[in-house]
Amino acid sequence: MQHIKYSIDTDGIAFITWDVANSPVNFMNEQTMSEFLTAVDKALVDNTVKGIIINSAKRDFIAGGDLKWFLNYDQSKEDCFELLMKTNRAMRQMELSSKPVVAALSGLALGGGLEIALACNYRIMTDHPANKIGLVECSVGLFPGSGGTQRFLRMLGPQKAIEYITQSRKLSAAQALKDKLVNQICSPEDDINALAKAWILQNPEVKQPWDDKRFVVPGTPNGIGQKSGYTEFYSVSNAMAYKTTHGNMPHIKNVLSALYHGSSTGIDNALEVEARYFVDTLFTKETKNIIRASFIFIGDAAKGKAKPKGFEQASFKKIGVLGAGMMGAGIAYESAKSGLDVVLKDVSLEGAERGKGYAESIEKQKIEKGRSTHEKASAILDHILPSDSVDDLKDCDLIIEAVFENEALKNRVTKETEAVIKPEVIYASNTSTIPISTLAKASSRPDKFIGLHFFSPVDRMPLVEVIVGKETSDETLAAAIDYVIKIRKVPIVVNDGRGFFTSRVFGKFVNEGITMLTEGIPPAVIENVAKKIGMPVGPLAIADEVNLKLMLDIMAEDPNLTDFEKELQETASTIVHTHKRLGKKEGKGFYDYPKGGKKHLWKEWSTIYPTIEGYDEEEIGRRMLFAMVIDSYKCLESGVLKEAKDADIGSILGLGFPIHTGGVMSYIDYIGAQEFKDYAAGLAKKYGERFQLPQSLLERIDKAGSNRVFYKN
Incomplete structure (x- = not known):
């Protein structure tokens, strides 16, 4: 045998x-x-x-x-x-x-x-x-x-x-x-x-x-x-x-x-x-989708299958993390957990110490739940060096910038850091919206400049978007993937563009939720239907987490807003400036966040956007999903994504897209390609061009006939 x-x-x-x-x-x-x-x-x-x-x-x-x-x-x-x-x-x-x-x-x-x-x-x-x-x-x-x-x-x-x-x-x-x-x-x-x-x-x-x-x-x-x-x-x-x-x-x-x-x-x-x-x-099609997405696609990505061929395994011993906020602190913690020494730099030593304290709080919770020990926690925390001095970065072999989402600030930090690190050191930005090629203009070595977009909270979110700028070298990409695998995250490779993949596509989910609220669909219905279709949270709750003021700032920097997005911009501006509802941080957004109490939807929305009757729950759910699916295909068509499976991986791990559908691209076959085509046409006629399918997708669907559009099984 x-x-x-x-x-x-x-x-x-x-x-x-x-x-x-x-x-x-x-x-x-x-x-x-x-x-x-x-x-x-x-x-x-x-x-x-x-x-x-x-x-x-x-x-x-x-x-x-x-x-x-x-x-x-x-x-x-x-x-x-x-x-x-x-x-x-x-x-x-x-x-x-x-x-x-x-x-x-x-x-x-x-x-x-x-x-x-x-x-x-x-x-x-x-x-x-x-x-x-x-x-x-x-x-x-x-x-x-x-x-x-x-x-x-x-x-x-x-x-x-x-x-x-x-x-x-x-x-x-x-x-x-x-x-x-x-x-x-x-x-x-x-x-x-x-x-x-x-x-x-x-x-x-x-x-x-x-x-x-x-x-x-x-x-x-x-x-x-x-x-x-x-x-x-x-x-x-x-x-x-x-x-x-x-x-x-x-x-x-x-x-x-x-x-x-x-x-x-x-x-x-x-x-x-x-x-x-x-x-x-x-x-069942659900089981086939889950096996393909979770075991095949995500499993292969977690092993680094996207790494360019011909490069040796990159070795990292000491990394620098710039910015000790929640994102920077999370990146430092995950790196330290993997045995890497980390210089956690902030503008003040006090701020850097707070960042290390975030790692301490995670380990404390693990100890209380019996999932760690004081010895293991100490070993991890000993890897993190809080600092307010750029000179402490000189021996690092990887830099990850995680400062506030402001282009001028990021550019200043880039120049300051490159002045002390070695020429061969890779410089990665954790930006979620600013194009990497734009940020790389501040670098004296753009071939070493790359994006590593982590998700919050870093210790629980497995996905990392590895974003390639116009001048990023394959050697830099290969090494960046090696780092992501080292810290046991799942990388997908994304080409440059505003919002990249996940931030851009998730925005469509949030936008649709806000738009439906203005149409008079009760906010509780919007949030509950989102969960019913398999999303972990509703679009209004997400908008509160992101913050409407930040969304407005991002929109203001985009010169290519569609008519639909301009209308949404006006809506968001009214909510922020007239009704003073910005988000969770301020305690008032689509939800109220009473101190010591449980969050609940603001009760006055119906006075601003009168509630309608006779809404279709299936249509509500499909509008949210179709908005993400169509824009994901546009990412694939334009080259932001290389393969359909990267869209599926990113949507499941980064957006919480329903795994039983297989992900954003698999969703087309999940409901049936012809039905998807016909339903999208109906939505486009009723709600506008954002639901119109690109010509190349229509051709793919027609060519597939009764077969699957993207995968054989």
């Missing part, structure tokens, strides 16, 4: 060892599982075998299923169901055998890898901070389909099973032992295979608890009259799931159904229930 090694020692212990060829990790697909199940059957029918140890020749046990295989699966639903049931029957044969089976869990055991372990009689896990177990399929739009839901349910009960599966929780060895998902933990120095063998020799006869006729799923009714509370628990779980997902995520609805219906029957019927719901999930 190519991927599974099989051997029997002198004591009759069979070792089934996962070692997938030509891969750094073990993964499950049709070929590897076929070999694995063949090896299991071989051990079960061999009378000389007393017990079985399933282990790994690699650092990790099994990383899970091969998502590319799932994405490209082209067989029928019936074939898929039969394939799952074949696996289930084989795993049940292993469980029903009296031969003890032990999983030796070194490293990670995730998704399907853990499902294999759950079917074993005993699990031993190596205790190391990097080692985790978990059923993490929900994070990519799926759920466990090889018995994981039903065995978790029978080991943990419904409440924890729902929590751990839907949240894709990864558990440490200590937590897994506490929850009895593993039976024993050992140190990395221990011989885990020897421990597994010892347990087998001491336990020659075994039986799974759920194969006892008296077994009852923990936390479920065990007698007449107890069904009510149990059903109500699942009803509440369904309601909570819908409140969070608004019905946009089929995998969440289906996993809850699999758990509910599987809990009231025996394990064999329960496995069939799970398989049917899994197949139904796998064949």
Whole structure:
């Protein structure tokens, strides 16, 4: 066999060892599982075998299923169901055998890898901070389909099973032992295979608890009259799931159904229930979109696939961050977390110290939640040197400017810093709107000048736009991507232009929300519909965060405003100057922000923009999404973006665009290209030219016909 090694020692212990060829990790697909199940059957029918140890020749046990295989699966639903049931029957044969089976869990055991372990009689896990177990399929739009839901349910009960599966929780060895998902933990120095063998020799006869006729799923009714509370628990779980997902995520609805219906029957019927719901999930367009976007596109970007070829890995030891506000402090913290020394410079030492204090506050919260220690926090904070002196930057090998969004200020800081740093040092600006080529005019080395646009809060937002100016060299781009990967962020490469990609496109979302308010659509409807379609927050709340005064300043610097944008500029000016409502910082924007109280929409909007009746919620949602999608395509068409997948990555990670749609470009195929074309035409006729599709997009749609516009699957 190519991927599974099989051997029997002198004591009759069979070792089934996962070692997938030509891969750094073990993964499950049709070929590897076929070999694995063949090896299991071989051990079960061999009378000389007393017990079985399933282990790994690699650092990790099994990383899970091969998502590319799932994405490209082209067989029928019936074939898929039969394939799952074949696996289930084989795993049940292993469980029903009296031969003890032990999983030796070194490293990670995730998704399907853990499902294999759950079917074993005993699990031993190596205790190391990097080692985790978990059923993490929900994070990519799926759920466990090889018995994981039903065995978790029978080991943990419904409440924890729902929590751990839907949240894709990864558990440490200590937590897994506490929850009895593993039976024993050992140190990395221990011989885990020897421990597994010892347990087998001491336990020659075994039986799974759920194969006892008296077994009852923990936390479920065990007698007449107890069904009510149990059903109500699942009803509440369904309601909570819908409140969070608004019905946009089929995998969440289906996993809850699999758990509910599987809990009231025996394990064999329960496995069939799970398989049917899994197949139904796998064949949804939402799941395909989530797998493609999160695993393929974002996964590749996180590995630096956008880096120009032919450049060695850039090495960074000490970086300078200019500006210790929230953005600069966040960049300094993320860099320090990755082991880099950071000079955090501000105009005053007091300001720089406050910036370091931001990092301290994050670490303090982590310690309180048990996610860090004082020792780890101290090690990170020791990397950050607050400073008010430009001379402290002279030994840095990367500079990131994060001062206030003012061109004159940025130019002054550039010249001041370049006077002390080495000629080969890259200079990056964290600007969100000013073109990099414009800022690079203040530099004496524009080939070393680049944009690194982080998102707020930096410690939680994974995306970084790497913005290439007219004179930025490929060497500079390659090194910048290396830095972004070093600090474990996800880069997308964006060519220069006002607003770049994310700021520009997100502006369309906010603009549409404000415009609908002026049309008389109630602000609560606008905000709630935005969440219903899958956006994390509404456009009016975002406008308050950004600040209307800042939006006006940005508009004032743009000489190419459309007629629609000029009208919006007048609206924003009225709101700011007449009604004195600027945003969250001032405590008054589209929302009121009472001190010590909860924010709420200002109650007087209807007196300024009288409320209309008969609005269409679907149209409200589509106006917001179409505005972003159409402008994203214009970014692609004009060369601001190189590839459609960069638009999808950027929109999901930077804008919070609904992941179940696959992102802004995938959205066209999500609702159907022809429907998108027709609906856009209707919006354009009703609301104006901003909804008119570019001719090249119309041609793409017509050429695609019934096929997908941007991706094959």
